[in-house]
Amino acid sequence: MASHFLATVSHSESSLTLCALLLLTIICATLFVLRICFGTFSLSRVLAHFEERRHLERAYALAYQRREDSIYHRDWAKSRGAFSEAKRLDAEIEETESELDSLDDTLGNPQGILTKRQ
Numbered sequence: 001m002a003s004h005f006l007a008t009v010s011h012s013e014s015s016l017t018l019c020a021l022l023l024l025t026i027i028c029a030t031l032f033v034l035r036i037c038f039g040t041f042s043l044s045r046v047l048a049h050f051e052e053r054r055h056l057e058r059a060y061a062l063a064y065q066r067r068e069d070s071i072y073h074r075d076w077a078k079s080r081g082a083f084s085e086a087k088r089l090d091a092e093i094e095e096t097e098s099e100l101d102s103l104d105d106t107l108g109n110p111q112g113i114l115t116k117r118q
Contacts, residue, residue, distance in 0.1 A: 053107075060103045067096040 031041055038046045074089035 056103060056107055060100065060107060063096055063099050063103060067093060067100065070096060 034041055034043065034046060038049070040046065070089050070093045074086050074093065077083075077086040077089060
């Protein structure tokens with residue numbers, strides 16, 4: 001009976017050691033991936049980076065859509081003969097272009113390659 005009890009205790013200790021070793025391996029692997037892929041051990045920094053990136057990409061998408069809408073309305077104004085409105089829309093397009101260029105530089109998207117902007 002005593003030998004059975006010792007065998008059970010020994011088995012539970014080795015199981016506990018194995019679980020601790022597995023947990024330590026998972027933690028080390030996570031830290032290794034964070035450091036190699038993102039250059040930091042801080043998960044909060046990685047999440048903040050992705051949140052900032054998501055915000056910038058949304059701003060880019062909105063500016064791009066605003067540019068496309070302005071081009072459509074400018075062409076429509078030209079076809080109607082409303083040249084003063086077309087000129088105002090040209091200025092708006094130029095302003096949006098400069099905003100897109102700024103966002104391109106921030107996002108690392110030189111010359112609008114991601115959206116094939118011309």
